[in-house]
Amino acid sequence: QVTLKESGPVLVKPTETLTLTCTVSGFSLSNAGMGVSWIRQPPGKAPEWLAHIFSNDEESYSTSLKSRLTISKDTSKSQVVLTMTNMDPVDTATYYCARCPVGYYGSGRTPYYYYMDVWGKGTTVTVSS
Amino acid sequence: DIVMTQSPDSLAVSLGERATINCESSQSVFYSSNNKNYLAWYQQKPGQPPKVLIYWASTRESGVPDRFSGSGSGTDFTLTISSLQAEDVAVYYCQQYYSSPCTFGQGTKLEIK
Numbered sequence: 092q093v094t095l096k097e098s099g100p101v102l103v104k105p106t107e108t109l110t111l112t113c114t115v116s117g118f119s120l121s122n123a124g125m126g127v128s129w130i131r132q133p134p135g136k137a138p139e140w141l142a143h144i145f146s147n148d149e150e151s152y153s154t155s156l157k158s159r160l161t162i163s164k165d166t167s168k169s170q171v172v173l174t175m176t177n178m179d180p181v182d183t184a185t186y187y188c189a190r191c192p193v194g195y196y197g198s199g200r201t202p203y204y205y206y207m208d209v210w211g212k213g214t215t216v217t218v219s220s
Numbered sequence: 221d222i223v224m225t226q227s228p229d230s231l232a233v234s235l236g237e238r239a240t241i242n243c244e245s246s247q248s249v250f251y252s253s254n255n256k257n258y259l260a261w262y263q264q265k266p267g268q269p270p271k272v273l274i275y276w277a278s279t280r281e282s283g284v285p286d287r288f289s290g291s292g293s294g295t296d297f298t299l300t301i302s303s304l305q306a307e308d309v310a311v312y313y314c315q316q317y318y319s320s321p322c323t324f325g326q327g328t329k330l331e332i333k
Binding site for chain 1: 221258260262268269270271272275281313315317320321322323324325326327
């Protein structure tokens with residue numbers, strides 16, 4: 092059974108750095124056919140994709156948030172970590188990690204993530220002083 | 221970024237009736253090299269994460285009831301629930317994964333009439 096579980100602080104102050112951990116089970120982060128994305132969802136709004144990490148440690152980021160995000164993984168611990176700097180109240184949201192099937196394109200075998208097939212339950216983060 | 225626009229924003233349908241949700245992308249999400257549309261549909265119930273229903277525009281995820289179906293190509297897509305059940309009350313989102321960043325529609329809230 093594939094599961095993902097998010098963990099991290101419930102409350103952060105403006106300007107602080109948020110660090111979230113996604114612990115996965117039922118699949119390996121070294122599996123070339125799978126990767127992990129982070130997605131957030133403000134209350135009452137649509138999901139917003141943030142970042143993705145592939146099995147070869149390649150990273151992909153949201154255009155608008157790229158300067159604030161870093162995604163990494165520890166395959167031996169089955170964990171994916173997302174850091175977001177300079178937190179603001181508008182970053183208040185439920186943060187999810189999700190598994191994504193991965194495809195490869197071109198002669199260079201460029202990886203690309205697809206849809207999110209398994210989601211964690213999410214962790215709610217409030218940004219407030 | 222590709223913009224995904226859903227219609228309507230909300231929808232009320234009687235039990236047993238058909239529900240139809242539309243999704244339009246600002247550019248084509250069809251990849252001719254493999255003849256696939258990079259479009260997924262998700263269902264989200266209160267307090268739960270989104271759950272994938274349909275991917276590649278029309279492939280039903282394992283375990284999803286066959287009353288859910290997806291259609292369309294290029295820039296226009298439809299999610300159809302053939303006979304609405306009470307447990308289908310939820311918010312539905314479309315998502316394109318043709319180009320990064322992947323993007324979601326604003327959501328359609330489905331209720332019982």
